[in-house]
Amino acid sequence: MKELIEFIARSLVENPDFVMVNEEPGEDGTTVVTLVAAPEDMGRIIGKQGRTAKAMRTLLNAKATRENRRATLRIEE
Secondary structure, three states: OHHHHHHHHHHHOOOHHHOEEEEEEOHHHOEEEEEEOOHHHHHHHHOHHHHHHHHHHHHHHHHHHHOOOOEEEEEEO
């Protein structure tokens, strides 16, 4: 799951070297994927009205469902 989010984020931003993705277990068995990008690229990551972030979350949930897991995406600066 980490690789999927990292690939999408690096494809979107102008500074792909500043993209960092961490995957860690959260409460109740949920996997928490944290995406960190440069402040000037946050607009590209989130998208208009959050559409890009919502699409990334949808893809993450689809992949997690195929693996019989649960996952959430947290976006930070």
